[in-house]
Structures are given as C-alpha cells and as structure tokens.
Amino acid sequence: MTAGLAGCGHKAPDASDYAVSRAQEEARAEVRRHLDQEKDGGREKDRNGSEDREKDGDYSGNGEKRSELARAAAEEALNKKEETRRRENESAYDKRIEDESHFGERKSDGTIQVDCLFFELPEVWEKDEYWSDGYDIVFAPGGDADEAMDCLIVSRVTEAFGMIDMFLENMDEMTEMLEEEISEEEEEYHIVVDDIGMTFLGHTLEMRAFVRDEEEAGAIVLYFAEDDDNLYSLYAYTLFEDYRDDDAGLSVQMEEALRMFFDTGRVESRKL
Numbered sequence: 001m002t003a004g005l006a007g008c009g010h011k012a013p014d015a016s017d018y019a020v021s022r023a024q025e026e027a028r029a030e031v032r033r034h035l036d037q038e039k040d041g042g043r044e045k046d047r048n049g050s051e052d053r054e055k056d057g058d059y060s061g062n063g064e065k066r067s068e069l070a071r072a073a074a075e076e077a078l079n080k081k082e083e084t085r086r087r088e089n090e091s092a093y094d095k096r097i098e099d100e101s102h103f104g105e106r107k108s109d110g111t112i113q114v115d116c117l118f119f120e121l122p123e124v125w126e127k128d129e130y131w132s133d134g135y136d137i138v139f140a141p142g143g144d145a146d147e148a149m150d151c152l153i154v155s156r157v158t159e160a161f162g163m164i165d166m167f168l169e170n171m172d173e174m175t176e177m178l179e180e181e182i183s184e185e186e187e188e189y190h191i192v193v194d195d196i197g198m199t200f201l202g203h204t205l206e207m208r209a210f211v212r213d214e215e216e217a218g219a220i221v222l223y224f225a226e227d228d229d230n231l232y233s234l235y236a237y238t239l240f241e242d243y244r245d246d247d248a249g250l251s252v253q254m255e256e257a258l259r260m261f262f263d264t265g266r267v268e269s270r271k272l
Contacts, residue, residue, distance in 0.1 A: 104137040104154075111264075112139075115157040117201075117232070119265035121257050125152070141253065149241065150254040152261070155233035164203045164226040168195060182211060200265045202227030210248070216240070219249050221258070229270050234261070 103114050104127035111118050112127075114137045126143030128151075135156045140148040167174045175193050182189045190210045197204065204225040211218060216239055223234040236258055238251040250258075 104132060104139065114154045116230070116267050116269050117154065117157065117265065118268060119154075119261045121152070121260055122253070124253075125257055139257075149239045150251055150257070151237055152254070152257055153235040155235070157230045157232055160226045160229055160231045162226075163224065163231060164205060167205060167224075178207065182209060199225060199262055200267065201225035201232045202230075208249070217248075221250060227267075227270060230267075 104112060106112055106126070110120055112121060121139060124141045125139050126141075128138040128140050128143050128145045131138040131145050137154050137156075138145050139152040139154070141150060142148060145151045171193065175191060178193075179189065179191055182191070189212070192208045194206045194208075195204075196206045201223075202225045204223055207222040207224075209220045209222075211220060218237055218239040220235070220237045222236075223232075225232040225234075236250060236254055238249075238254045240248060249255075
C-alpha cells in the first residue's frame with residue numbers, strides 16, 4: 001500500500017524548449033528577410049551602379065562586395081545571439097536543478113519549500129531522501145518513511161485544468177472511479193469525499209479512505225486544490241501497528257502535521 005502512494009505526481013508540460021526554438025527560428029527568419037531585402041536592393045543598386053560605371057568606365061563591383069560583407073556580418077551576429085541565448089538557457093536550467101535539489105529541506109527559519117509552496121511541519125518531520133523524487137517530496141518522522149507509521153507526500157505543482165469543477169459536477173461518478181482504482185489494490189476500503197472550500201491553496205477537495213489488505217491496514221487522506229493557475233496535490237497516510245477491525249483515522253501526529261501545513265502554508269508566485 002505504501003509503495004503505491006509514492007511517485008504519484010505528474011510532470012506539467014514544459015514549453016520553455018519549444019518557445020526558445022520558436023524564438024530562434026523567428027529571429028533567424030527575420031534576419032534572412034532583411035538580408036533578402038538588402039540583397040534585392042543591392043541588385044537594384046548594382047544594376048543602376050553598373051549603368052553608371054559603364055558610363056564612367058567603373059567595373060569594380062564594390063556594391064556586391066558590400067552586400068556579401070553585410071550578409072556575413074548579420075549571420076555572425078545571429079550566431080552569437082543564439083549562442084548567448086543557449087548559454088543563458090543552460091545556466092537557468094542548471095540553477096533550477098540546483099534549486100529543486102533543495103526542495104523539502106528545512107530552512108533556517110523553519111520553513112520548507114516545494115515549488116511555489118512554503119509551509120512548516122513539526123520538528124521531527126524531515127524529508128525522506130530515498131523515497132523523494134523529482135515530482136513527489138516525501139516527509140516522515142525522522143525522515144524515514146519505511147520505519148515511520150506516518151507519511152506526508154507533497155507533489156510538485158502542475159498546471160490547473162478545471163479538475164475541481166469537473167469532480168464536483170460528477171461527484172458520484174468520480175468517487176466510483178476512485179473506489180474502482182483502490183479496489184484493485186485493497187481488499188477492503190471506505191471512501192468519503194468532502195468539498196472543504198477555500199484553503200491557502202485554493203478550492204480544495206478532501207478524500208479520506210480506510211483501506212485494508214492481507215498484510216496491513218491504514219488510513220489515507222488526499223487533498224486536491226486548484227486556483228486560477230495551478231493544481232496542488234497532498235497525500236497523507238497512517239499505517240496501523242496492529243490489524244484493526246475498526247475504521248481508524250490518521251494518527252494524532254499525522255493530523256498535527258496536516259494542521260501545521262495548512263495553518264502556516266502560503267503560495268508565492270502562484271503561476272509557475
């Protein structure tokens with residue numbers, strides 16, 4: 001059950017490479033348009049100049065040479081511009097990778113960052129380096145989700161696409177889909193979906209589930225929230241030490257971590 005919860009983030013489409021490529025193509029096309037205009041103008045001037053030179057006895061062809069030099073200079077300038085842009089993009093990418101490697105680490109003021117999310121957790125909660133990846137940052141008491149009975153997963157922020165409204169408009173159908181997905185993994189489950197309104201993340205849905213299989217039982221809470229720009233996902237679970245027959249919820253320390261997350265959380269630069 002725990003392994004199935006990790007790695008559930010989704011990478012948002014990143015249009016930066018496409019945009020850079022388009023910009024380069026447009027810049028190159030613009031320079032070539034100017035070169036073609038200059039070339040056509042140079043030919044016209046060349047023809048007129050040739051007539052004048054024929055009259056004056058001048059056949060040096062200096063106009064054509066100037067056109068070739070201008071074209072070479074423009075191409076060189078374009079190549080330098082593209083090389084500068086490429087280096088700037090590589091530098092920005094390297095900085096982003098460096099920044100992302102620190103996602104989930106506690107800062108000196110006690111705050112934790114994942115993408116544009118900033119929040120606090122109880123002191124005993126730390127990032128689990130083993131289970132965390134590029135899309136899901138995993139937190140657990142002592143930083144060890146394998147040993148701890150509680151786990152909090154904060155997923156990378158993705159682009160909003162109207163999921164909350166779609167879910168609310170088709171609540172029964174969407175709940176059935178969730179139940180079908182969980183039933184493939186668990187022998188027993190109970191799901192309750194609530195619209196808890198606005199949180200610092202935006203319009204938020206809470207889905208609580210009790211699940212049990214042959215080996216273990218536990219409680220899971222999923223939060224999905226959406227504002228005008230971003231979709232946020234938060235997962236929490238508690239495993240039970242003994243095989244219980246009741247529908248127990250999250251542990252006290254897990255509930256405390258969630259309260260602190262929502263009480264201290266903020267979003268900076270909402271649009272990624």
